[in-house]
Amino acid sequence: MKAAGIDSADLEVRLFIKDVLGITDTDILAGPERPVSEKESQKIELMVQRRLKGEPVFRILGEREFWGLPFKVTPDTLDPRPDTETLVEAALKRFKTMPPKMILDLGTGTGCILISLLHEWPESQGFAVDISEKALLVAQENAERHGVADRIRFIQGDWQGDWSAALNDSFDLIVSNPPYIPSGDIPNLESEVKNHDPIQALDGGKDGFQAYEKIISQLSSLLKRGGAVFLEVGFNQGENVARLAADSCLSVEGVHPDLAGIPRVVEISLGEN
Numbered sequence: 001m002k003a004a005g006i007d008s009a010d011l012e013v014r015l016f017i018k019d020v021l022g023i024t025d026t027d028i029l030a031g032p033e034r035p036v037s038e039k040e041s042q043k044i045e046l047m048v049q050r051r052l053k054g055e056p057v058f059r060i061l062g063e064r065e066f067w068g069l070p071f072k073v074t075p076d077t078l079d080p081r082p083d084t085e086t087l088v089e090a091a092l093k094r095f096k097t098m099p100p101k102m103i104l105d106l107g108t109g110t111g112c113i114l115i116s117l118l119h120e121w122p123e124s125q126g127f128a129v130d131i132s133e134k135a136l137l138v139a140q141e142n143a144e145r146h147g148v149a150d151r152i153r154f155i156q157g158d159w160q161g162d163w164s165a166a167l168n169d170s171f172d173l174i175v176s177n178p179p180y181i182p183s184g185d186i187p188n189l190e191s192e193v194k195n196h197d198p199i200q201a202l203d204g205g206k207d208g209f210q211a212y213e214k215i216i217s218q219l220s221s222l223l224k225r226g227g228a229v230f231l232e233v234g235f236n237q238g239e240n241v242a243r244l245a246a247d248s249c250l251s252v253e254g255v256h257p258d259l260a261g262i263p264r265v266v267e268i269s270l271g272e273n
């Protein structure tokens, strides 16, 4: 794998070995002499072969850690990115003293954002919306694994689906990491992204802002007064998303940078009026 130019080959092979043998780093330290059977060795070799063909490591493992929790990842879901933890962190900070009662997650994918938040806030409830039925099944499985499924309603639908008209309630917190790559940029993405993340999770339309426009246009009817919205944005999109919110008479409370200092999450509220 090193010869093939994979910089983190040591770390990745260690992940494959731990997965196949069902062991932890501590087990490796405590018993480095553990024998590896022929079958186990073949499984590890198969994972290495997939990796050499360009498949991302977390897709091969079928699991990715997010906010300290393991999430199942399938070809129908975006592989959750560490940058998205910026959104979880910002939302937790905003509701530090009083957790939100009702949370809406638009485009839930693996469910990583909503499930992490519900894991932190044991009294909160959530709605997980996604256009992909298969992604919702993965989100449901992840929610069950982390003991929060009974506090989530899973809804298959569009950003502006009929589901919102049928709601009796509005939300204290709305979160979303929508698809935001301009359609024309998709062929230029790294092959690990364009060949493995579902196109539905990436394609933000001609200019990348299609989902934001639709989501922002209905925030005032979905959000409770005093509530907050956190939208993840792509590189260089923060200002435009903030402008879209301001054009819809919403207040932009701030833009939160990720660990690399790049504006990553726009925080919005209904404002004073």
Ligand SMILES: C[S@@+](CC[C@H](N)C(=O)[O-])C[C@H]1O[C@@H](n2cnc3c(N)ncnc32)[C@H](O)[C@@H]1O
Binding pocket: 077, 078, 079, 080, 081, 084, 106, 107, 108, 109, 110, 111, 112, 113, 129, 130, 131, 132, 135, 157, 158, 159, 160, 176, 177, 178, 179, 180, 200, 201, 202
């Ligand atoms: C960038 S992924 C984010 C997934 C997950 N929330 C995360 O942060 O890892 C965007 C998600 O939006 C969903 N999606 C795309 N178009 C949609 C639409 N029109 N209505 C609802 N969900 C949509 C995709 O299926 C995908 O799961």
